[in-house]
Amino acid sequence: MRFDVVTLFPEVFSPFLTTGITRRAFESGQVEVHLHNPRDHALGNYRRVDDRPFGGGPGMVMMAQPLRMTLQAIEQQRGSRPKVVLFSPVGQRLDHMQVQRWAQSEGAVLVCGRYEGVDQRFVDAYVDEQISVGDYVLSGGELPAMVLLDAVARLQPHVLGDQDSHHFDSFNPALDGLLDCPHYTRPEQWQDATVPGVLISGHHVHIERWRRDQRLRLTAQHRPDLIVAARLAQRLSPQDEAVLAEMAS
Numbered sequence: 453m454r455f456d457v458v459t460l461f462p463e464v465f466s467p468f469l470t471t472g473i474t475r476r477a478f479e480s481g482q483v484e485v486h487l488h489n490p491r492d493h494a495l496g497n498y499r500r501v502d503d504r505p506f507g508g509g510p511g512m513v514m515m516a517q518p519l520r521m522t523l524q525a526i527e528q529q530r531g532s533r534p535k536v537v538l539f540s541p542v543g544q545r546l547d548h549m550q551v552q553r554w555a556q557s558e559g560a561v562l563v564c565g566r567y568e569g570v571d572q573r574f575v576d577a578y579v580d581e582q583i584s585v586g587d588y589v590l591s592g593g594e595l596p597a598m599v600l601l602d603a604v605a606r607l608q609p610h611v612l613g614d615q616d617s618h619h620f621d622s623f624n625p626a627l628d629g630l631l632d633c634p635h636y637t638r639p640e641q642w643q644d645a646t647v648p649g650v651l652i653s654g655h656h657v658h659i660e661r662w663r664r665d666q667r668l669r670l671t672a673q674h675r676p677d678l679i680v681a682a683r684l685a686q687r688l689s690p691q692d693e694a695v696l697a698e699m700a701s
């Protein structure tokens with residue numbers, strides 16, 4: 453799959469693309485990422501990409517024309533017309549389901565806004581979908597673009613060390629949409645705290661039941677909305693319900 457990122461700050465992507473477990477996905481081209489700076493497509497001596505807002509007010513607005521020229525160059529390179537995404541608090545909130553959908557897609561053009569935003573006429577003419585990463589305002593769409601790329605890259609086959617360790621991730625609805633269980637590593641004793649005995653018992657049936665209980669408890673405590681959703685989707689067994697009932701009493 454191929455993502456074309458439109459950004460005034462392409463340099464902020466380099467450590468991201470060359471670090472960590474997702475590096476392999478990007479460097480192998482399994483998830484192809486191409487960076488495009490609208491400034492390279494802006495006209496005139498000043499190569500302007502932003503201007504003052506009509507109607508007044510603070511800040512600057514990204515001009516439509518350099519973005520359109522960038523999009524045209526991308527279409528020429530790809531030989532097709534990809535979906536165009538804009539990162540903005542206006543969009544639907546990104547969640548695991550959306551990430552899975554993008555992980556199985558052909559990719560897209562990811563437009564990273566800066567300043568006060570993008571000229572609305574570009575949004576109306578070319579943006580197919582807006583995506584939000586949460587109800588707060590960032591200074592640009594670059595971090596949201598990296599959020600999407602990271603989440604997509606780690607779902608690609610063979611990217612994670614243990615090939616299916618993402619099957620146990622929090623929110624994976626293929627499992628049950630519950631939060632992940634707590635994890636422990638050596639040493640067995642640390643600052644007076646020990647590791648739950650069951651984890652060093654070697655009894656795998658008990659370990660799996662303990663982990664399930666922990667996930668239920670953690671989710672009920674911190675994200676009761678996810679318990680409601682799991683119940684509606686009939687992802688909780690009678691034994692799960694018994695654990696939750698015991699907790700509530």
Ligand code: 4GY
Nearest residue numbers: 539540565568569584585590592
């Ligand atoms: N939150 N989720 C977000 C954002 C920055 C509009 C230009 C967000 O996705 N994107 O805050 N983006 C944009 C917001 C003006 C900068």
